[in-house]
Amino acid sequence: DQQVKQNSPSLSVQEGRISILNCDYTNSMFDYFLWYKKYPAEGPTFLISISSIKDKNEDGRFTVFLNKSAKHLSLHIVPSQPGDSAVYFCAASVTGGFKTIFGAGTRLFVKA
Amino acid sequence: NAGVMQNPRHLVRRRGQEARLRCSPMKGHSHVYWYRQLPEEGLKFMVYLQKENIIDESGMPKERFSAEFPKEGPSILRIQQVVRGDSAAYFCASSPQGTGSNSPLHFGNGTRLTVT
Numbered sequence: 001d002q003q004v005k006q007n008s009p010s011l012s013v014q015e016g017r018i019s020i021l022n023c024d025y026t027n028s029m030f031d032y033f034l035w036y037k038k039y040p041a042e043g044p045t046f047l048i049s050i051s052s053i054k055d056k057n058e059d060g061r062f063t064v065f066l067n068k069s070a071k072h073l074s075l076h077i078v079p080s081q082p083g084d085s086a087v088y089f090c091a092a093s094v095t096g097g098f099k100t101i102f103g104a105g106t107r108l109f110v111k112a
Numbered sequence: 113n114a115g116v117m118q119n120p121r122h123l124v125r126r127r128g129q130e131a132r133l134r135c136s137p138m139k140g141h142s143h144v145y146w147y148r149q150l151p152e153e154g155l156k157f158m159v160y161l162q163k164e165n166i167i168d169e170s171g172m173p174k175e176r177f178s179a180e181f182p183k184e185g186p187s188i189l190r191i192q193q194v195v196r197g198d199s200a201a202y203f204c205a206s207s208p209q210g211t212g213s214n215s216p217l218h219f220g221n222g223t224r225l226t227v228t
Contacts, residue, residue, distance in 0.1 A: 032214045043203050043219030044155070089154060095214060098168040104154035
């Protein structure tokens with residue numbers, strides 16, 4: 001059961017442009033959403049999160065948008081840098097629940 | 113290094129052998145999670161433990177897999193009689209509180225298990 005879906009396995013963007021990574025979820029109980037970034041041979045690292053009471057959260061070059069009615073969230077990176085090249089995982093959880101559910105990831109390539 | 117420590121980084125086992133994966137959570141963290149990443153797939157939840165207790169093992173296969181987080185020492189993920197399909201990267205994560213409190217997870221660098 002894929003409760004969190006990232007339908008784009010990969011994305012290629014020119015340095016300096018905007019990267020938009022998308023994520024859809026099916027479980028309406030999810031009320032907390034996170035993005036993690038993963039480099040090869042390393043574990044995922046937390047990037048940014050958003051609660052379902054908000055529709056936008058911004059941290060430097062990273063902004064996450066949440067559309068609850070569409071059960072969709074997106075991560076915007078602007079401007080994109082070559083060091084942003086990594087796999088990005090979307091994740092979701094339920095307040096009071098026991099586990100965080102991850103999507104399959106999107107591999108971002110930022111070309112210099 | 114005060115991060116989540118996993119060892120070994122790489123583990124090779126023949127079919128039928130046992131694999132033991134260890135995880136020391138970040139200092140002050142009492143919640144441990146194990147995830148598995150199969151090739152070209154995302155992270156699949158396996159088990160959530162607190163000290164001496166398994167809280168949720170809904171993602172762990174019922175046979176051959178077990179996990180523990182004793183009062184003293186690291187958390188252990190144990191796979192008995194390994195098969196080729198167990199080959200994957202196993203990630204441990206910890207948090208100061210359960211994910212139900214919306215604490216982000218802190219991951220280790222994983223153990224890559226190869227079954228030959």
